[in-house]
Amino acid sequence: MTRIELKVDGATVSDDVEPRMLLVQYLREKLGKTGTVIGCDTSNCGACTVHLDGRSVKSCNVLAVQADGAEVTTIEGLATDGELHPVQAAFHECHALQCGFCTPGMIMQSVDLLKDNPNPSEAEIRVGIEGNLCRCTGYHNIVKAVQTAAGQKTEA
Amino acid sequence: MIPTQFAYVAPTSVEEALAALAEHGDEAKILAGGQSLLPVLRMRLNAPEVVIDIGKIDSLREIRDEGDTISIGAMATYAQILGDAGIRDSLSLLHKAITEVADPQIRHRGTLGGALVHADPAGDCGAPTLALEADLVIQGPGGERTVAATEFFEDLFTTAVGEDEILTAIRFRKHDGWGSHYEKFVRVAHQWPIVSVAASVKVEGGTISEARLGLVNMGSTALRATATEQALVGQPATEDGVRAACDLAAEGTNPPSDLNGDAAYRSHLATVLTRRAVLKAAGSS
Ligand SMILES: Cc1cc2nc3c(=O)[nH]c(=O)nc-3n(C[C@H](O)[C@@H](O)[C@@H](O)COP(=O)(O)OP(=O)(O)OC[C@H]3O[C@@H](n4cnc5c(N)ncnc54)[C@H](O)[C@@H]3O)c2cc1C
Numbered sequence: 049m050t051r052i053e054l055k056v057d058g059a060t061v062s063d064d065v066e067p068r069m070l071l072v073q074y075l076r077e078k079l080g081k082t083g084t085v086i087g088c089d090t091s092n093c094g095a096c097t098v099h100l101d102g103r104s105v106k107s108c109n110v111l112a113v114q115a116d117g118a119e120v121t122t123i124e125g126l127a128t129d130g131e132l133h134p135v136q137a138a139f140h141e142c143h144a145l146q147c148g149f150c151t152p153g154m155i156m157q158s159v160d161l162l163k164d165n166p167n168p169s170e171a172e173i174r175v176g177i178e179g180n181l182c183r184c185t186g187y188h189n190i191v192k193a194v195q196t197a198a199g200q201k202t203e204a
Numbered sequence: 205m206i207p208t209q210f211a212y213v214a215p216t217s218v219e220e221a222l223a224a225l226a227e228h229g230d231e232a233k234i235l236a237g238g239q240s241l242l243p244v245l246r247m248r249l250n251a252p253e254v255v256i257d258i259g260k261i262d263s264l265r266e267i268r269d270e271g272d273t274i275s276i277g278a279m280a281t282y283a284q285i286l287g288d289a290g291i292r293d294s295l296s297l298l299h300k301a302i303t304e305v306a307d308p309q310i311r312h313r314g315t316l317g318g319a320l321v322h323a324d325p326a327g328d329c330g331a332p333t334l335a336l337e338a339d340l341v342i343q344g345p346g347g348e349r350t351v352a353a354t355e356f357f358e359d360l361f362t363t364a365v366g367e368d369e370i371l372t373a374i375r376f377r378k379h380d381g382w383g384s385h386y387e388k389f390v391r392v393a394h395q396w397p398i399v400s401v402a403a404s405v406k407v408e409g410g411t412i413s414e415a416r417l418g419l420v421n422m423g424s425t426a427l428r429a430t431a432t433e434q435a436l437v438g439q440p441a442t443e444d445g446v447r448a449a450c451d452l453a454a455e456g457t458n459p460p461s462d463l464n465g466d467a468a469y470r471s472h473l474a475t476v477l478t479r480r481a482v483l484k485a486a487g488s489s
């Protein structure tokens with residue numbers, strides 16, 4: 049067991065974990081933060097995306113011990129005082145989901161993208177979310193949601 | 205899946221990491237960004253007893269401008285390299301190739317050193333490292349040594365880095381005055397290339413005076429297209445001027461056959477992609 053201490057969604061947590069424990073397992077199984085989901089076994093789908101020290105990562109491809117001393121933000125830490133984050137609100141408004149399984153990761157990656165590039169073109173949005181797969185929507189409304197969150201006008 | 209159990213150490217200096225390697229020998233594995241190693245451990249293709257995480261060795265993350273060269277610490281992430289203006293200007297080929305690696309999340313974690321030591325012949329970074337004639341700095345129990353890129357890649361997933369050694373930095377001569385292009389051919393987004401070509405070309409008065417070409421996925425390691433490099437010298441930087449030279453791109457290669465294409469298809473792709481890459485690098489298309 050290895051002792052880790054980190055900040056998750058604003059709260060300091062500390063635990064003894066097996067070194068082989070993945071960050072996503074730690075979030076879900078130890079902290080009960082099941083908002084972050086696992087969609088694949090190959091680190092391809094992006095459903096498990098969280099922010100580690102402010103940058104998006106696939107939490108199925110990071111060990112919990114590697115997050116020792118770091119700050120993690122999950123989809124559950126995005127809203128402030130019950131108010132949805134603008135990207136969450138835009139996904140809601142633009143109907144950017146069907147089954148919703150890819151949504152936590154899509155939103156976390158979109159927030160990261162907009163931090164780097166507050167006014168992305170449609171092509172830049174598509175490339176920016178290339179590590180996140182959606183089996184339902186065909187991406188169209190997801191792209192629209194990101195444009196909306198960026199304050200751009202979109203066509204119906 | 206979840207990896208088998210292992211012990212974990214996180215040294216804060218290269219010396220401590222080397223000591224841990226010396227102690228555990230071939231039962232230990234270095235962990236850099238983990239973007240290749242963790243999938244390998246999760247699929248249980250490897251089951252080391254000890255994982256040595258070098259992520260807490262800050263000195264390995266430095267990118268240093270040394271005048272004629274830029275030294276990139278082995279633990280510099282793809283994202284860090286993409287954000288470096290000196291690399292974008294003076295090593296544009298490396299910058300362009302790294303924009304094509306995987307996806308943003310993986311580029312936030314993955315490191316250049318990890319990619320090169322992993323030595324996947326389908327990885328994007330070997331070819332520009334060869335074409336830019338980088339030197340790789342390796343530290344071991346006997347001290348430091350430097351290996352030229354042409355000597356670094358030995359075989360499939362095998363490099364000059366020994367079991368008791370660590371890659372610490374990759375040193376590139378600045379390529380100001382050279383044109384560059386990275387041409388990647390891939391079936392889906394965020395994946396390894398079927399074939400790609402890294403081209404660095406010097407053009408004087410419309411004529412190619414020097415060319416360096418790296419090939420991805422055309423053999424068990426990244427390769428230089430030496431026949432084409434030589435044949436390009438003295439040719440006009442035009443489509444007709446480079447055609448015959450680029451038709452030699454697959455000479456001396458041994459491309460794999462898989463679901464994405466057989467060896468003959470890859471050999472043809474290499475000639476087409478080389479022509480595109482050379483013309484774009486020369487500013488002629
Ligand atoms: C979904 C997905 C898509 C991907 N797509 C691409 C792609 O399109 N193109 C591409 O090129 N790659 C791709 N990759 C692979 C990725 O680029 C990794 O190869 C790269 O990040 C490895 O660097 P790392 O720092 O993560 O190394 P790690 O995974 O930590 O280590 C890799 C290997 O190198 C050894 N090692 C690492 N650093 C050192 C060192 N300094 N000294 C000695 N040994 C060391 C480790 O022991 C291990 O064996 C993809 C990966 C995933 C998961």
Ligand code: FES
Nearest residue numbers: 087091093094108
């Ligand atoms: S669960 Fe992490 S990328 Fe699919």
Ligand code: FES
Nearest residue numbers: 146148182183184
């Ligand atoms: S909404 Fe179902 S996977 Fe994206």
